[in-house]
Amino acid sequence: MSAQLLCYFSGLAFVRCGYGHYNRTFLLIWQNSRAPPTYRECLQQHTDFNPPENRLSLIPPALLRDLGYSDETTLILDVGCNSGELSGAFYKHLVPEEQSDRRKVHLLGFDLDETLVQRAQEINPLPSRITFIPLDITKDTNQLQDYLSQHGCSHFHLCLCLAVTMWVHLNHGDSGLLQLLSRLSSMSQHLLLEAQPWKCYRSAARRLRKLGRSDFDHFKTLKIQGDVADHAREHLERHCGMELIQSFGSTAWDRKLLLFRKT
């Protein structure tokens, strides 16, 4: 077991203890009342960080080939990559080591939290294939277009949006969530979506209140509630020219993994 103490001048500190990749994250919060609530802040004493295996066990290793991506350059986008553990594990799951030289599969992971991105860059297992950048998906996304141009592509072949929708929803409201889905679908051929269910919203809001922070700006006014994954599916199918082609079932955390394709 390894332990790292990271102190943030922003007023945030956390102790991270990991077995192998990461199993336990303990966060000690020093009050920072001015910054908007972030993912890390809400994870105070969150002891079951969702390990990559939860999702990977549901995803066929031949997914890229099944989607028709075998030989040409294939670009994967990982939205809200956190500290990159899942991004690296996902890449290795889809591209076995013996094929990684031959196959031109590149993954771009981004997160709005620069500290997490720095950590992802430090532990990047395949720097020639995997890139991490800081970026807020609700703001300017020129860097994503630049990345596509560098690789001579007009879109990402597969976009992963795993456990991110709730944070955008809580911080930017219903319109922010729908814009996120529209934006990702406009730049992706396939989208793998894991939306947090409504019970997670309540837990996040509860954690925030325990920290003595006011609620998320939009929590009480959200009209999209209940089966958030189904609302997302409806928006993607009705307004974004995507269709649901597969549901990989529910993870151990009771979340659906939905795969959409551009029609």
Ligand SMILES: C[S@@+](CC[C@H](N)C(=O)[O-])C[C@H]1O[C@@H](n2cnc3c(N)ncnc32)[C@H](O)[C@@H]1O
């Ligand atoms: C629950 S974690 C999910 C991490 C990883 N995708 C996984 O499934 O294990 C959510 C991540 O989304 C990031 N995030 C939240 N809002 C974001 C935004 N607007 N732009 C980019 N990243 C964001 C958070 O910083 C956090 O690292």
